[in-house]
Amino acid sequence: MDRIDHAASELREMDDLAALSSPIHSLHPLAKLIVTILYIFLTVSFNKYDLSGLIVMLLYPVIAFSVSGIPIRTCFYKLRIVLPLVCAVGLFNPFFDRVPLLYIGNISVSCGVISMITLMLKGVFCLMASFILVATTTMDAICAALRKIHIPNMIVTLLLLTYRYISVMIDEVSIMTTAYKLRAPGQKGIHYSAWGSFLGQLLLRSMDRAEELYSSMQLRGFCGEFQYADVPPAKLIDYLYAVFAVGAFFLCRMVNIASFFGSIALGGSL
Amino acid sequence: MIRFEHVSCEYEKGQTVLNDLSFEIQNSDSVGLIGANGAGKSTLMKVLLGLLPYQGLITVDDLEVNKQNIKEIRRKLGFVLQNSDNQMFMPTVYEDVMFAPLNYGMSREKAEKRTDAVLAQLGLSDLKHRHNHKISGGEKRMAAIATVLAMEPDVLLMDEPTSALDPYNRRIVINTINALPNTKIITSHDLDMILDTCQKVILLSEGRIAAQGNAKEILINRELLEANRMELPLCFSQKY
Ligand SMILES: Nc1ncnc2c1ncn2[C@@H]1O[C@H](COP(=O)(O)OP(=O)(O)OP(=O)(O)O)[C@@H](O)[C@H]1O
Ligand SMILES: [Mg+2]
Numbered sequence: 001m002d003r004i005d006h007a008a009s010e011l012r013e014m015d016d017l018a019a020l021s022s023p024i025h026s027l028h029p030l031a032k033l034i035v036t037i038l039y040i041f042l043t044v045s046f047n048k049y050d051l052s053g054l055i056v057m058l059l060y061p062v063i064a065f066s067v068s069g070i071p072i073r074t075c076f077y078k079l080r081i082v083l084p085l086v087c088a089v090g091l092f093n094p095f096f097d098r099v100p101l102l103y104i105g106n107i108s109v110s111c112g113v114i115s116m117i118t119l120m121l122k123g124v125f126c127l128m129a130s131f132i133l134v135a136t137t138t139m140d141a142i143c144a145a146l147r148k149i150h151i152p153n154m155i156v157t158l159l160l161l162t163y164r165y166i167s168v169m170i171d172e173v174s175i176m177t178t179a180y181k182l183r184a185p186g187q188k189g190i191h192y193s194a195w196g197s198f199l200g201q202l203l204l205r206s207m208d209r210a211e212e213l214y215s216s217m218q219l220r221g222f223c224g225e226f227q228y229a230d231v232p233p234a235k236l237i238d239y240l241y242a243v244f245a246v247g248a249f250f251l252c253r254m255v256n257i258a259s260f261f262g263s264i265a266l267g268g269s270l
Numbered sequence: 271m272i273r274f275e276h277v278s279c280e281y282e283k284g285q286t287v288l289n290d291l292s293f294e295i296q297n298s299d300s301v302g303l304i305g306a307n308g309a310g311k312s313t314l315m316k317v318l319l320g321l322l323p324y325q326g327l328i329t330v331d332d333l334e335v336n337k338q339n340i341k342e343i344r345r346k347l348g349f350v351l352q353n354s355d356n357q358m359f360m361p362t363v364y365e366d367v368m369f370a371p372l373n374y375g376m377s378r379e380k381a382e383k384r385t386d387a388v389l390a391q392l393g394l395s396d397l398k399h400r401h402n403h404k405i406s407g408g409e410k411r412m413a414a415i416a417t418v419l420a421m422e423p424d425v426l427l428m429d430e431p432t433s434a435l436d437p438y439n440r441r442i443v444i445n446t447i448n449a450l451p452n453t454k455i456i457t458s459h460d461l462d463m464i465l466d467t468c469q470k471v472i473l474l475s476e477g478r479i480a481a482q483g484n485a486k487e488i489l490i491n492r493e494l495l496e497a498n499r500m501e502l503p504l505c506f507s508q509k510y
Binding site for chain 1 (some may be wrong): 319321341344345347348349351353355356357359361365369370372373374401403417418421
């Protein structure tokens with residue numbers, strides 16, 4: 001398969017993942033959305049040197065992945081392009097913040113190193129949690145949930161249309177690269193002399209298509225608001241899940257569980 | 271009733287695509303819109319749907335096609351696009367077919383029933399939960415037709431409904447069209463299909479009406495057709 005076709009099918013695989021069934025899949029989208037938002041919020045709020053406290057937050061994505069039956073490696077594979085960017089965020093901290101924070105044997109570990117690791121982990125954890133949400137909930141259900149918490153229609157519709165437009169764009173790239181390759185055999189990639197017209201054509205074609213798609217929506221009664229799939233009312237299990245997860249997150253945020261257990265194990269005081 | 275009075279249209283200044291068209295289509299008429307490539311058939315449909323600006327007057331049930339009336343007019347018209355890729359935008363066939371009924375305020379339960387009925391009518395029940403990007407060109411064509419039938423429009427506009435269809439599906443579409451009491455405007459290069467489904471024909475040539483009238487009379491007129499870059503329908507030609 002072509003690289004671009006591969007990208008398209010990878011994007012669509014997200015829909016396939018969301019169509020699987022597992023206890024996490026069957027949870028109410030609003031419950032998942034709220035839990036994810038709170039998780040991200042609390043994870044990000046950890047102090048930049050609080051590595052031991054942050055580590056515990058890994059539990060949620062790990063448990064969620066194993067219960068949903070989606071391998072963690074799928075997440076890392078699909079996010080392979082964003083992950084390095086997220087990890088690069090704190091890369092310069094060790095150079096700016098050289099005050100030693102702790103010693104491992106004779107080696108001093110500076111504040112910068114700890115804050116770099118903390119930042120990276122925060123990014124990775126948040127990505128994992130978002131991935132779990134997107135991989136176990138259809139885009140429609142997420143949008144419906146967003147509308148339920150009164151996110152303006154404009155923003156939600158924009159989100160959904162952008163998501164759909166990406167597939168249209170990838171489709172067009174795929175058609176154009178195939179057509180190009182078939183008439184330029186033996187050539188690797190697209191010759192730089194054709195880049196300009198290729199990009200221009202891509203933009204025009206995908207815009208034309210988007211416009212026609214939009215007409216087709218209007219002709220079928222679309223007036224700016226999608227009729228999202230009915231989200232069934234939340235069940236007891238959804239409430240329990242949300243309350244339990246949010247409670248656990250707060251507990252992890254307020255109490256440094258790792259050092260709590262550490263001090264118990266070492267017999268020391270808190 | 272649909273009425274065109276001296277309608278002209280151009281995409282770019284000076285490049286007239288429709289040139290002074292006047293005709294009337296009565297309720298429950300089936301009209302075939304034929305003509306060579308680039309004659310202006312798709313443009314005519316788009317103008318009627320209010321998708322392109324025009325000069326002259328177009329009315330649908332005495333409502334002028336303009337910004338004020340467009341919502342009401344579009345509720346009456348169902349349009350099958352020439353390119354089905356541009357018609358389908360929901361993830362699955364089922365959701366796409368259900369899109370219009372839901373938008374027009376039908377309850378989800380009723381919309382589901384309607385969707386199931388239309389898919390069954392076109393023999394598409396197996397495609398129900400398939401992803402739009404994972405079906406063949408012809409299947410997509412059939413699904414696109416289903417999306418419009420589900421709207422239950424008063425007037426059915428179909429831009430080459432049978433292109434890309436195998437003979438079996440083509441026959442299903444013809445039978446479906448014939449079973450509908452609605453007003454129908456059908457564009458096609460498949461003249462045998464036009465003959466099967468339409469009582470009247472409008473022949474377009476370079477944006478003008480070259481002929482209009484009884485379908486059989488026009489479609490058997492070899493000179494007229496050949497003068498406009500067309501041929502006799504296969505059933506009338508003596509080749510085989
Ligand atoms: N978006 C556009 N911009 C400019 N010109 C256009 C555009 N779309 C169509 N045209 C021109 O308008 C004329 C009529 O096009 P139209 O699509 O209506 O033809 P058609 O009769 O439907 O042809 P076909 O049988 O090939 O579908 C053609 O000459 C075409 O080149
Ligand atoms: Mg056309």
